[in-house]
Amino acid sequence: MESKRSYMPIKVLFGYLALVALVVIVGWFLYSENAIYNKLEDKIAFEKTKILKVSKLFSNVYKTESLARKTIQNNSEKDFKSYLTETDSLRSRIDTLKQIVTTDYQKVLLDSVTYLLSEKTDNIRQLKTIKNKAEDEVSVNTAIDEITKMEFKLRKLELEDFTRSPNDLGSYQRNVLQKYVDYLNQNIPDDSTNTLTKQASDSILANSKKLLSDVKQKAEKKKESLNFEENKLLKNEIAISEQLRKVLRIIEREIIINSIKNNSLKEKSLKKVNEIVTASAIIGLLLTVVFSIIIVSDYSKSQLYKKQLEIANFKTKNLLKSREQLISTVSHDLKTPLSTIVGYSELLGNSDVNTKQSYFIKNIKNSSEYITQLVQDLLDFSQIEAGKITIEKVPFSLSEIIDEVAKSIQTVYKQKNIDLIINIDEKLNSKIVGDPFRLKQILSNIIGNAYKFTEQGFIRISAYIVEENDFFAINIEDSGIGIEKKNQKLVFEEFAQANENIEKQYGGTGLGLAICQKIISILGGKLNLESTFGEGSTFKIKLPLLFDTSAILPDRGQQEIILNSEKLTFIVLDDDINLLNLTTTVLKQQKHQVLSFTHAAQALETIRNTDFDFIITDIQMPKIDGFLFVKKLKNETNSFFNNQPIIAITGRTDLDFSTYTNAGFSTVINKPYSPKILLETIQKVLNKTITHEDNIIKTEEQVSSKNYSLETLKEFLGNDAESAKEFIRSFIENTKLNLKALENAVQERNIAEINSLAHRIAPMFRQIQSDEIGTILKKLEQNDLENSNLESLYSALKSKIDLLFDTLKREIL
The missing domain is CATH 3.40.50.2300 (Response regulator)
Structure with a gap:
């Protein structure tokens, strides 16, 4: 059953490990996917930035095209300068975009845009030049019109008479027109009347018109050539703009494709995360269900085993109780006839008997003593096992106890040639507090064994203080047969001997050292053994040391x-x-x-x-x-x-x-x-x-109004502060055990048990004059508790006791 039950914690451990492993794996996958997702988010944001910059490029391109058309239409130097400024800004944006694009192809396309912008600028300059040349033709036509007007009036002529803005003319037109003006001015009569003959005037005008007509014909031919070049440049301008937009659209489309691709990867990452979470939830649920079934199954089995164990424990307790009763009964029944046997043996030994009869009587006496010791050991062992052994704390002289026990045993074995050596530290001459009866019992067993297993040599008993006056030690060393190392632990076990020949040669029940070790443990000490086979043994006893202060200052x-x-x-x-x-x-x-x-x-x-x-x-x-x-x-x-x-x-x-x-x-x-x-x-x-x-009704005058009083307790303990502290510790521990039993009785509403426990607890609280607690306990001692609020009474009792104990611990302990 124990081996089966031991698997349950292992299964629970594996269940937790499996869940922890699942959490770690899922966490790792989610962390990885989260890193990928964050990178994709950064890429998408980066692509969005590029799209935004490309959109701004489109806006700049449209703006430059607008300024270009305006420059071509108006042939304005101001508009052309604005165009150049916008073109420089566009180039700067292109350079910025080139720094963030990710592919060489995109960089090549942006270089193409820069090249097309340069070509477009050159093209606009050429168009502007052609436009200026076309304006020369207008100036020639204006000159002819002016000559026609001069047919009616001749005077000193200026270039302004033929064109409004001479400085805007081309160099060729301005030179031709200037020569004509000079020619006219040379033929103006210088007489006072400023008149020409009709024939001279017609001749001048006719020549002028002919000259200008020739110029006009040449200008018209040149105009046709300029119109052809202008149309060609305009088509080139349109082609360059279209090409520029096309390149930008390619860049934009590529960036958008990358964004779509990244968005697709982002959706896949989110889908994968969702799948991981779903799968982990399903696996976790399955693991939980599986291990819950296993744990519930094991718990059911453990409950069954627990029930079986409780039954077995109950049977064991009954068996132990029966054994205790049997030992007690048998021991009691044996003591009376043994006393009779011993008594009559002594009477027979004191009467006139022959040698043979004396031998028989001696054997009877030895056997009786052996059985008597066995009975006493069984009784002691039974009491220790049942927890019924009582420990006293009274002042006694350690040196007197050791001397008394050792010399009484020495008289029994006086026929053996053994030197008894007793060394006691002078510091232990003062009285100490403890249980002298139990100490005698321990020393009698160990010193008796030393004499029993030593034929000659010595037995040395040493007592001294150890560990900063908190303990005293008693070492019992002999030069006897010793104990083999492998058998040294056996001597402290019940009904065990160091080897099978010991009982045959020396006798003994095998209980003495086991009883000694248990009593020493109850006293708060330790018992150790050091032995060399064939050379001897040393038993080391260590017990708490408490000096009797009342003996020093009564x-x-x-x-x-x-x-x-x-x-x-x-x-x-x-x-x-x-x-x-x-x-x-x-x-x-x-x-x-x-x-x-x-x-x-x-x-x-x-x-x-x-x-x-x-x-x-x-x-x-x-x-x-x-x-x-x-x-x-x-x-x-x-x-x-x-x-x-x-x-x-x-x-x-x-x-x-x-x-x-x-x-x-x-x-x-x-x-x-x-x-x-x-x-x-x-x-x-x-x-x-x-x-x-004279009866104790007079003690009512002792009752104090305080929460508690330790005066009578101190009187009981001889005003020994250390004993008082030890007693209070014991009182607190015993009361806590009784309170636990009282709590169970209250929950079960077991009135008889409540009455019994309250009566058991009450006297000590009355002894220290804790009246409030005593009043509650008095109520709990009454039989008419069926309709009482037991829970509130117990709660009030426990609260006051806890408060009292806190005070005692703080002020006394």
Whole structure:
């Protein structure tokens, strides 16, 4: 099932990769086409620019033609100059267009246009010259008319008498006319009467007319020649203009063809882009559908597998629970007969027995001790696996613990020739805070193994501070048999030995080091092994270091509440791990022995085989509450319970004091309570001076108007700031877990679970006098919640708790 499920993320990954690849490919194609499209756009814009310039050329050509016709018609020098100016402008435009055309053919055509313009200009000049010559004929005709007029009057003549503008005549006409005028003026009589004879006058006029007629005939012949040349030049002018327009039309047509071609390529590019987008959309849709089907299919399978896994997990939990119950039951059932066997073995050993019987008794005793250790290891391992192991934080002397454990084991193996060497750093002579019971358990296992697997040589135990005073280390080195490198990891596994001969030769369950490693991990430390086969082993323990500041600077208030000097054994029972730790800490600070439990069943089982002096129990607990616990305690047939004092601790205020005393309790303490009240109450119970007025109802005077108060918490922890911080961290973490469970219960509207969880959470908030949160929790503890707005109550509770925790983290942590 696991191998099948592992394919689902791979398929999802491939699906995303396929889509990413599609996006990249499509993006690349679109980018390429976009580049081509932009180039085409630039080309089209460029061709449009050329078309615009060609159109302007056409406009200039038409303008020059207009000026040319005007020049020819008027034979005006001004119009001709305007024509020349426009022609120069046209040439300049042609040169500009030549710089942007793309083909040599277009450049050749533009050169042709320039050439035709030059030819046209020359042609107009020739036409202008012919026009001037044609005007000479007009002057001759005018001269004849003037002579006719002079038949009536003779006088001194001037050129102006024959033509209005002598300077505009051609040189030939002006010379002929000037000679004629001179001739006439020579024949004018110089007498006073200024008269000629009729015969002389007729002779002069006749000769003049004849001379001018000859000139006229020559002029007419020349006119015919000029008309022929003029017509020829006009046709040439028309041909040049037509040719010029034709060349420009060819250029324009070629540019338009290029534009059309570019537009066609542009349309093809757009069509290709559209095809790419459409194809990619279709492929993307198909990929999405395919991978959606695959993912949905895999999700359905994963849901099926999840359901199967949940069923398997449920069965596994039941099996583990059954195993735990089996181990607990078997261990309990074994402990009683084992105690009997051990006891009778000792009695037999102390009686008069022979050597053979003594040998039998010794074997029985050794086997009993082995089974007892096995049972204890199984119980420890089961508790660790179930997460039921409790860790205490109390002050203790590390050097005393090491010395006590090492020397007690040394006495067991006194027959072996082994030197015990203990080196403890002077810095560790001060008391430290931790769990001495668990440390003893760890050291007993490891030092015991060192003695077990060492026949001679030494065992060296060293303790020192590491990592800037944050941790302390304990190294246990022996000169024993050592462990092969390939088997070194096996020693930390459950029911495993370094090799198969170990159990036969030395015995052992294979649980000791596994339990040690798990406990050290729970304590926040590490356990490492260095060993050389045949030379020895070194186990290195590293644990967090916290010095006991209260031992250095004892608090005056704490000293005042030390009431009883007798060292007692207390059974403390509370389902709230935070309050359980507080109560345990106070009692251990008074040097009492404390056995703490979160479940009543565990407490009852331990009580059967443990001598104790005092019981402190919570009232509202799951499965077995305080009243049922006392009832079961008194109904036991064994003689383990001899009416020892029992104090009830409760947050309930609806029960009368007599309810508790009638149930068998010595007195009752209402939550929240202070260490002073707890110790005073214990002292009064021991002195048998407890009265109804002495019960904890007095603690109501402790309630403060503040949002919270840590004074009683500090009293519990001996004003140890570091312990307070650690406790608050634990309190915050446990509360968050309970809040999550409460949220689920609210969503499911499980009233019984809501009541139970609210009761579990409430005491600690009352203990730190957080009244607003306590009020909400009190509402959630009530049974009539069916019609309540649970969601709003939970929301208000969580909001206030989050605000409180933020304050605690900021001000305390």
